[in-house]
Amino acid sequence: MSEAVISMLWQGVQESLYMTIFATLFGYLLGLPMGVLLSVTDQGGLSPNRVVYRVLDVIANVVRSTPFLILLILIIPITKAIVGKSYGPTATIVPLVIAAAPFIARMVEGSLKEVDAGVIEAAQSMGATTFQIIWKVLLVEARTSLITGATIALGTILGYSAMAGAVGGGGLGDIAIQYGYYRYETDIMIVTVLLLILLFQVFQMAGNAIAGRLDKRK
Amino acid sequence: MAEILVQDLHKTFQTKDGILEALKGVSLEIETGDIYGIIGMSGAGKSTLVRCMNYLEVPTQGKVVVQGKDLASLNGAQLRMQRQKMGMIFQHFNLLMQKNVLDNICFPLTIQGVKKSQARQRAMELLEVVGLSDKAQAYPAQLSGGQKQRVAIARALASNPSILLCDEATSALDPQTTYSILELLKDINRKLGLTIVIITHQMSVVREICNRVAIMQAGRVVEEGSVAQIFAHPQSDVGRELVSKDSPSEGDTRTLTQDRIQSGNRIRIVFSENSSFEPVIANLILTFKEPVNIMKANTKNVGGTAKGDMLLEFMPGSTQQEAMKDYLRQRGLELEEVSDHE
Ligand SMILES: Nc1ncnc2c1ncn2[C@@H]1O[C@H](COP(=O)(O)OP(=O)(O)OP(=O)(O)O)[C@@H](O)[C@H]1O
Ligand SMILES: [Mg+2]
Numbered sequence: 001m002s003e004a005v006i007s008m009l010w011q012g013v014q015e016s017l018y019m020t021i022f023a024t025l026f027g028y029l030l031g032l033p034m035g036v037l038l039s040v041t042d043q044g045g046l047s048p049n050r051v052v053y054r055v056l057d058v059i060a061n062v063v064r065s066t067p068f069l070i071l072l073i074l075i076i077p078i079t080k081a082i083v084g085k086s087y088g089p090t091a092t093i094v095p096l097v098i099a100a101a102p103f104i105a106r107m108v109e110g111s112l113k114e115v116d117a118g119v120i121e122a123a124q125s126m127g128a129t130t131f132q133i134i135w136k137v138l139l140v141e142a143r144t145s146l147i148t149g150a151t152i153a154l155g156t157i158l159g160y161s162a163m164a165g166a167v168g169g170g171g172l173g174d175i176a177i178q179y180g181y182y183r184y185e186t187d188i189m190i191v192t193v194l195l196l197i198l199l200f201q202v203f204q205m206a207g208n209a210i211a212g213r214l215d216k217r218k
Numbered sequence: 219m220a221e222i223l224v225q226d227l228h229k230t231f232q233t234k235d236g237i238l239e240a241l242k243g244v245s246l247e248i249e250t251g252d253i254y255g256i257i258g259m260s261g262a263g264k265s266t267l268v269r270c271m272n273y274l275e276v277p278t279q280g281k282v283v284v285q286g287k288d289l290a291s292l293n294g295a296q297l298r299m300q301r302q303k304m305g306m307i308f309q310h311f312n313l314l315m316q317k318n319v320l321d322n323i324c325f326p327l328t329i330q331g332v333k334k335s336q337a338r339q340r341a342m343e344l345l346e347v348v349g350l351s352d353k354a355q356a357y358p359a360q361l362s363g364g365q366k367q368r369v370a371i372a373r374a375l376a377s378n379p380s381i382l383l384c385d386e387a388t389s390a391l392d393p394q395t396t397y398s399i400l401e402l403l404k405d406i407n408r409k410l411g412l413t414i415v416i417i418t419h420q421m422s423v424v425r426e427i428c429n430r431v432a433i434m435q436a437g438r439v440v441e442e443g444s445v446a447q448i449f450a451h452p453q454s455d456v457g458r459e460l461v462s463k464d465s466p467s468e469g470d471t472r473t474l475t476q477d478r479i480q481s482g483n484r485i486r487i488v489f490s491e492n493s494s495f496e497p498v499i500a501n502l503i504l505t506f507k508e509p510v511n512i513m514k515a516n517t518k519n520v521g522g523t524a525k526g527d528m529l530l531e532f533m534p535g536s537t538q539q540e541a542m543k544d545y546l547r548q549r550g551l552e553l554e555e556v557s558d559h560e
Binding site for chain 2: 116125127132136141
């Protein structure tokens with residue numbers, strides 16, 4: 001493989017990492033509060049609120065049932081407004097965040113609902129406020145599950161970012177499509193796919209290691 | 219003034235299959251310093267009742283007055299303040315699994331805004347009280363059930379409550395551990411003057427620790443009174459059933475009904491393998507023509523042979539104590555003076 005190809009692949013890895021990591025970060029900025037609200041306002045939650053729950057529930061479902069590529073095209077005006085252009089890694093982060101946030105919210109909701117109701121009741125019996133219970137009980141007790149969720153989110157967003165390559169999103173997915181699909185350079189495509197798998201594995205192993213490290217239940 | 223006053227309490231739940239009346243007009247008065255038992259079969263409404271006592275469950279009708287305050291009249295913040303004065307422990311301990319023992323005990327203090335260093339100091343004191351000083355850094359998953367309940371008790375005591383609510387606090391524990399937890403609760407009741415409410419379905423727990431008891435059935439209190447009175451003359455069917463089922467079995471720790479106020483000198487006698495069930499106490503009484511009070515009798519099956527000990531109390535002002543002790547020693551029993559009165 002020529003040096004030029006190697007440096008192109010290396011740049012692809014960097015772009016993919018850049019998109020994935022920032023999209024995950026911003027995704028959590030939106031998705032974490034949304035997930036907390038979903039779990040807290042649901043029936044049997046800490047502070048049930050039918051209206052809030054229904055609204056968030058519908059938003060999450062609508063976004064999640066829209067295929068990512070279509071979502072990406074649909075929100076091009078928004079992307080342009082935020083980033084100034086509609087292609088390239090930075091622009092791709094916008095649709096990635098919008099697609100990831102509801103997905104993250106659902107995972108956070110699930111993690112928080114796993115927290116033992118007894119522990120929540122104990123905190124209430126001590127006079128804790130709803131906010132204290134969210135902050136000091138739910139998020140702490142669900143820690144391991146939240147980290148496992150974040151690992152899944154990273155992997156999924158990496159996958160989405162590769163898909164964005166089809167429309168000039170940059171990163172490894174872009175390279176795979178340019179070379180594999182348009183130029184029939186199958187070997188480069190295979191290498192990019194292997195690199196994607198490798199990244200995925202690294203995320204997974206790191207996430208599981210951190211989750212295991214922080215879990216005090218064993 | 220009663221510490222906890224429950225008046226005509228009703229609680230209905232809306233379920234899929236219609237309306238469920240968990241409490242159908244319960245009234246109780248729990249006095250300061252009581253160890254008050256609430257016993258009944260599964261589904262009788264015991265947990266619902268105790269959860270109404272700190273308004274974790276808001277009653278549909280009726281009043282709960284704690285230390286003179288009608289809980290219905292409190293706003294959210296006032297209710298949380300009131301809850302801080304009422305500790306609660308649970309069957310499944312409900313500790314924070316991701317926090318160590320020390321942080322678990324600090325938890326109620328942290329949420330009150332107590333400084334970390336101060337909270338830690340208080341937590342260490344409490345660990346001393348519950349006998350777990352060496353476990354401060356351990357995580358709940360590393361502890362036995364009994365140790366977890368001790369941590370939960372320490373946590374419940376952290377904010378200096380004057381009431382402790384216990385919902386089946388010993389139901390997940392083996393008899394020996396149950397006994398030690400009950401001893402600890404008794405100790406706390408005596409030393410800190412805490413009022414303790416104990417929910418249980420085991421009559422042995424009531425017998426071991428409570429001074430008053432309410433028997434519940436299907437959302438109602440069917441019988442209420444002093445423990446001695448209910449053990450001697452249960453009035454209700456449930457009461458009779460509970461008392462009769464409470465025959466001590468092998469391996470059980472047993473305290474005979476006793477009058478708490480009485481005080482005479484006490485000794486503990488230990489039976490050796492051979493002398494175990496020889497009617498030595500009966501003979502002692504016949505010989506000296508003076509009754510002794512059996513405060514507690516404990517028999518265990520150790521490797522196939524019965525072993526046991528008994529706590530005896532001489533009549534107050536008895537002049538024959540020394541002679542009686544000699545009599546027991548001559549029959550191969552070990553004697554131990556018990557200085558502290560319960
Ligand atoms: N949140 C709830 N929603 C609906 N029904 C409930 C709820 N809590 C309790 N109940 C019902 O109320 C009745 C009394 O329940 P409760 O838990 O108070 O009984 P208990 O005496 O504590 O029983 P156990 O010994 O099994 O703990 C039961 O029939 C139970 O199914
Ligand atoms: Mg119960």
